[in-house]
Amino acid sequence: MNDIHIRLESVTKEYPGPAGARAVLQDVSADIPRGQFAVLVGRSGSGKSTLLNLVGCLDHPTRGRVLLDGQDVAGLSETELALLRRHRIGFVFQFFNLIPTLTALENVLLPLELTDQSGSRARRQAADWLRRVGLGDRPEAFPEELSGGEQQRVAVARALVHQPGLLVADEPTGNLDLDTAQSVLDLMDDLCRREGATLVMATHSPEVVGIADRVFSIRDGHLTDEPLPAASG
Amino acid sequence: MSGPEPMSRSFRRPLLALVISGLLSACGAGKEPTGARVADYLGAGAGEGFARAQPGHRLAFPQDHGAHPRYQSEWWYFTGNLEGDAGRHFGFMFTIFRFALTPEAALRASEWGTNQAWMAHFAVTDTEGQALLKSERFARGGAGLAGASADPFRVWLYDWSASAAGGDGPFPMRLSAREDDYAVELDLSPAKPLVLQGEQGYSQKGREPGNASHYYAYTRLEARGQVVLDGEAHEVTGSAWMDREWSTSALGDDLAGWDWFALQLDDGRDLMFYQLRREDGGRGPFSQGALVAADGTRRGIAPADVRLKPRKWWRSSETGRRYPVSWRMRIDSLNLDLEIAARLPAQEMNLNVAYWEGAVSVTGSRGERGVGYLEMTGY
Amino acid sequence: MSRLLQRAGLRFLLRHPWQYALSVAGVALGVAVVLGVDIAAGGARKAFDASRELVVGRATHQAVPADPFLADEIYTRLRVELGVAAAAPVLEGRIRAGGETFSLIGIDSFAEGPFRDYLDTGADGIDLTALLTRPGTVAMTRQAARARGLSVGSRVPMDDAAAPTALEIGALLELDDARSRGADGLLFADMAAAQELLGRVGQLSRIDLILDADGEQRVKDWLPQGLELIPTAAQASSLDQMTRAFRINLLALSLLALLVGAFLVYSTLSFLVVRRRTTFGTARSLGVAPGQLFRNTLYEALLVGVPGTLVGIVLGLVLGVGLTSLVLRTVDDLYFRVQVQSAGIPPLSLLKALLLGLGTSLLAAVPPAVEAARTAPRSMLTRASLERRIRRQLPWLAAGGLALAFLGWLLLRAGTDSLVLSFAGLFAVVVAAALCTPPGLAALMAATERMARDGGGQVTRLAARGVTASLSRTGVAVAALTVAISTVVGVGLMIASFRGSVDQWLQQTLTSDFYFAIDEAFEAGGSDVDAFVAELAEVPGVADVTRSQRRRLTTGDGQVRLWAVDPGSRDLTITFLEGDRETAVASFLDGTGVLLSEPFARKRGLVVGDTLSLPTPDGPRSWLVTGVFIDYSSDQGSAMFSLEHYRSTWNDPGLQGIGIMAEEGQRDVLRPRLESFLAAHAGLEFAANAEIRQISLEIFDRTFTITRVLQLLVGLVAFLGMLSALQALQLERIRELSVLRAVGWTPRGLIGLILGQTGLMGLGAGLLALPVGIILAALLVFVINARSFGWSMDFSLEPMILGQALLLSVVAALLAGAWPAWRTIRTATAAGLRDE
Secondary structure, three states, X not given: OOOOOEEEEXXXXXXXXXXXXXXXXXXXEEEEOOOOEEEEEOOOOOOHHHHHHHHOOOOOOOEEEEEEOOEEHHHOOHHHHHHHHXXXXXXXXXXXXXXXXXXXXXXXXXHHHHOOOOHHHHHHHXXXXXXXXXXXXXXXXXXXXXXXXXXXXXXXXXXXXOOOOEEEEEOOOOOOOHHHHHHHHHHHHHHHHHHOOEEEEEOOXXXXXHHOOEEEEEEOOEEEOOOOOOOOO | OOOOOHHHHHHHHHHHHHHHHHHHHOOOOOOOOXXXXXXXXXXXXXXXXXXXOOOOOOOOOOHHHOOOOOOOEXXXXXXXXXXXXXXXXXXXXXXXXXXXXOOOOOOOOOOOOOOEEEEEEEEEEEOOOOEEEEEEEEEEOOOOOEEEEOOOOEEEEOOEEEEEOOOOOOOOEEEEEEOXXXXXXXXXXXXXXXXXXXXOOEEEOOOOOOOEEEEEEEEEEEEEEEEEEOOEEEEEEEEEEEXXXXXXXXXXXXXXXXEEEEEEEOOXXXXXXXXXXXXXXXXXXXXXXXXXOOOOOEEEEOHHHEEEEEEEEEEOXXXXXEEEEEXXXXXXXXXXXXXXXXXXXXXXXXXXXXXXXXXXXXXXXXXXXXXXXXXXXOO | OOHHHHHHHHHHHHHOHHHHHHHHHHHHHHHHHHHHXXXXXXXXXXXXXXXXXXXXXXXXXXXXXXXXOEEHHHHHHHHHOOOOOOEEEEEEEEEEEXXXXXXXXEXXXXXXXXXXXXXXXXXXXXXXXXXXXXXXXXXXXXXXXXHOOOOOOOEEEEOOOOOOOEEEEEEEEOOOHXXXXXXXXXXXXXXXXXXXXXXXXXXXXXXXXXXXXXXXXXXXXXXXXXXEEEEHHHHHHHHHXXXXXXXXXXXXXXXXXXXXXXXXXXXXXXXXXHHOHHHHHHHHHOOOOHHHHHHHHHHHHHHHHHHHHHHHHHHHHHHHHHHHHHHHHHHHHHOOXXXXXXXXXXXXXHHHHHHHHHHHHHHHHHHHHHHHHOOOOOOOOOHHHHHHHHHHHHHHHHHHHHHHHHHHHHHHHHHHHOHHHHHHHHHHHHHHHHHHHHHHHHHHHHHHHHHHHHHOOHHHHHHHHHHHHOHHHHHHHHHXXXXXXXXHHHHHHHHHHHHHHHHHHHHHHOXXXXXXXXXXXXXXXXXXXXHHHHHHHHOOOEEEEEEEEEEEEEEOOEEEEEEEEEOOOOOOOOOEEEOOHHHHHHHHHHOOEEEEEHHHHHHHOOOXXXXXXXXXXXXXXXEEEEEEEOXXXXXXXXXXXXXXXXXXXXXOOXXXXXXXXXXXXXXHHHHHHHHOHHHHOOOEEEEEXXXXXXXHHHHHHHHOHHHHHHHHHHHHHHHHHHHHXXXXXXXXXXXHHHHHHHOOOOHHHHHHHHHHHHHHHHHHHHHHHHHHHHHHHHHHHHXXXXXXXXXXXXXXXXXXXXXXXXXXXXXXXXXXXXXXXXXXXXXXXXXXXXXX
């Protein structure tokens, strides 16, 4: 298994603003063991996305260290970060972010192509994943021809097709109706556990908290490791 | 028997055609039309309206040294074998040709107006250097660019000329031709008097009356002067040969070419013989020859008496043609058995028309020795 | 590179077919113009080379007389006495036959071989016997004969020969197309026939020679006085120089079209990148490296560039045919006789067009590609922050523009001797203007907004703010439009100034009422010019007769045109730029001084007080330059002497022009009297003052036709740019406009908003283009034209041209905005509120 152990050590993230630097995260530390399903809750603007960006290696911390399997990602170049994401991390976003000019199958194929897997084997694998998310019959559909739930399923397949050790999900159900949200959540949980991937998810949905292994709450840039009741919007 | 003179036939029609193509391409050495052999040009009959040689017509001098523009073609032909210091051998050939394009010249205001085309061939054989230097020129017969006058004698094409050098009549004659890398400057004086070839200067060329030329020659001229090669002048002496001929005539259809010998023996005899070769290799009927004795008396030779056999062949890398460059000539009536060999096999004149023209040496079975020139066409 | 990403890019383009088509069209037009001009210039050059080759052939030297002709006996002596082997005599002249003027070239076909190939037409070719032996027989090209319905044996009546004669076509020359183009107006004849036809028995124009160094010295030493030995290479280069300025001017205009085309590619690709920021962000988070996105964008540039270039090449070939005839026409009018026909397709031009098209597309794609590569994963950058960034860059753009303008100024200063540098400077100024356009537009819009606030126009305010808010999209388009409009203004003002100056010059110079032009046929027909002049002076109603002769003198450093004038009883009608009029005229009359036309003085760097040395039959002679005068008749310039002095110096009794001043009120009755002379003499043409002026201006206008065509094409490319940019903008704004509709704006209101916005852009571009255009015009008039042709002219600021340009700009922008507006209104419904 290639699941990833995540460790944050006194991480601070600041953004330049009109009135000087503004800290979005302050001195955040956390430890997420391999294969865990960790949920991040907090209000809008509390720093959830920023934290996810750091965990997903989309961004560097201003101070402190982000360690993936003990390796500090701060030392990595843009291209090295890209390679790391390409091979070991999968993403699911609130707005699905499928590439609009690629079909469902092609969207799933993209991570495989990036990791130099192509040809009929890759196509079979991608088609297989589409089946696993319940869309085996619509490989040629473009995103605009799919419903929100279907698009998010494709996104999940795309995030997991190359068997990453870590799946980062940013409000994956935020744009879905309740039933659809539940089914997508179940799908992610199920697949991550089968694949043994570590799952870090930011969410507002209270129902997620029930199935997570661990719940972090974030407020004003500080992180607390205690379950909270259903988050406020 | 009197008969056709090969030079005349050889050159007239083809050269008429070629002068005209020469006007087009000019200076285009080695540009003979593909597949065309010299004889191919000879088929057509002689031009209508031109003057024709008449039997019984008496040649008159000095007038006949000059040009005869009413005849279709005419030439002044010089060849010779020369020796420089330490016996270094040179051959030379210098010929000025005249062709009438129309029988009558239009009356023109411009001096450039003419119906006469002129051509000259000039070659030097450097036997020691194993080289043949050759060139040709074309000019119109107007504006003083080329022409011939009888008295004082002068025939010229641009700066190439043969002209009287102050004597009474054409001799002593100064022959002068210059190219970039070679030149000849010779004084010629006759060792024998003028010879009328054929029948008193009337030389039959074909069966039809009038298909004939007027032909006279100086078969032995003493030559003295300079040969310049690559800027180096060589003082030379030797013997030369001059032929003069004008006509309006044509060769028979079945003829391929000819082999023409002009030989000067050490004992003072000069021998001229040509054979017209048919396509099948046999000898045509109007071949002929003559022997000029040391005292200048001429006697015709029956062609049947002359047996000729090629002994050795040489292949031109430029044109791919094969020429016999060594011959055995037997004339039993004269008790002659001669070996005739090219001084240099590579004496092909690959100009607008390609033919072989070169210096030869002569060795007889009875110890005769001699020099000469050989012309071969139609190979 | 990722094949899936490539596919995604291609599909994106195909989903925006208008956008895609417009940018392809932009590249295509740019490439087409460059290729068309290249083909045209190449065609002109080929025609020129072909005529030159036909005329000069392989000669290394020419022996030319200071007199118009040399005695042919010199040629004979050169061949027979000096023994020069490669020499050929040439006699040239003009002859009128079959209602047409031909150049007749007399040659000696026996001597031609080493020089010219045109007689080398194969074994069965042509019957030279006829040419040689029959008087009045000429040869022409088969193509020329076919065009005139002639064949061997045809007889063409000679128009104005005194004696009834005809030319006989004795032979047809088989030439390849290029050479036969150069030879269309040529007749070849044997020297004898030529001397007789031209009335030049015993005379030659020149002797062509092929000489090595030794030979050159030998001939030089031998040549009699009055003959000069001139290397042909010097002549060829001076002929080449002659058309060089013209060609560079064309090239510059075509490059301008490509530049505007590049703007278009840039703006399209920027649009593609901005539109797909989300996609790129997603791709980045999936692990796509920045370099991959960079390459991907360049690949997309090729998706535009390759079809654009290919279409452009096809268009360019078509355009080339049209432009070639325009260019050749001009070359024919201004420089030397060529036949106007289509040129072949030069492979090198195709290659150039291919590389330029692809190269420009790729270069234009670099900034958007960098932008794409810089996309952060999951792109948190919003559109608003992009616009903020662009606006932060505005001062830098302005600074860059100013720096570039300064560079342009430096180049223009440095390029006094170099047209290429001068044009580089001009381009720098144009690009500087383009860079300054977005900041300039922002400033204009801010001002508009303030005015609108005071005036209370809400739509205007919204529109102005919209323009500023969308600068990242519209800046490039407006810059392209500005460049195009400023070119319209600049070139328009330049042509107007030029035309005005030429017209004024014509009025001042053409003071006689009627003119006779005389060519060689006059003398060949047995007429005597002096007797003719005397006869004219006696015609009742003639107040005064002026005479002039023009003559090209071949010298060691190119040809010099001599202009010999007898102004009759009047003053010289020239306008002096330099020198004291009285001194100059006095020295003109007594032959101590020479007057130079402005281009002549400029090209040779001569000023009043210098001396000019010219070959004469008595050897070289020098004259004091006492005046420089305005003259637009030739960009080669001429040196002017009094006719009397010219005749005594160069022994040339000929005349080319006779001017006739009518007595007061006698103009109308005089005309038929003068025209009656036409029948009596060969080689005469007759025209009234106004007709000559009109013809001159027609030629002038024809000369600038190609300039106007190119200008139009540049404008068209810019228009496409506007259309493309506005379309892109409206696509992005569909959401915003949908919101406006949702909150109750009527479609009419929306259209007003959109058109207001595009109209403001057009107005802004136009306003910015006016000063730039005036600067360009000034540079063209005072720098480029002066350096190209040596002409100075009065600058005239035509308000009409400025007004038209402004109108053009607004109308172009409105037109470009109309289609996107209509589309937007149709799409901006509730559906538009959904994100893509």
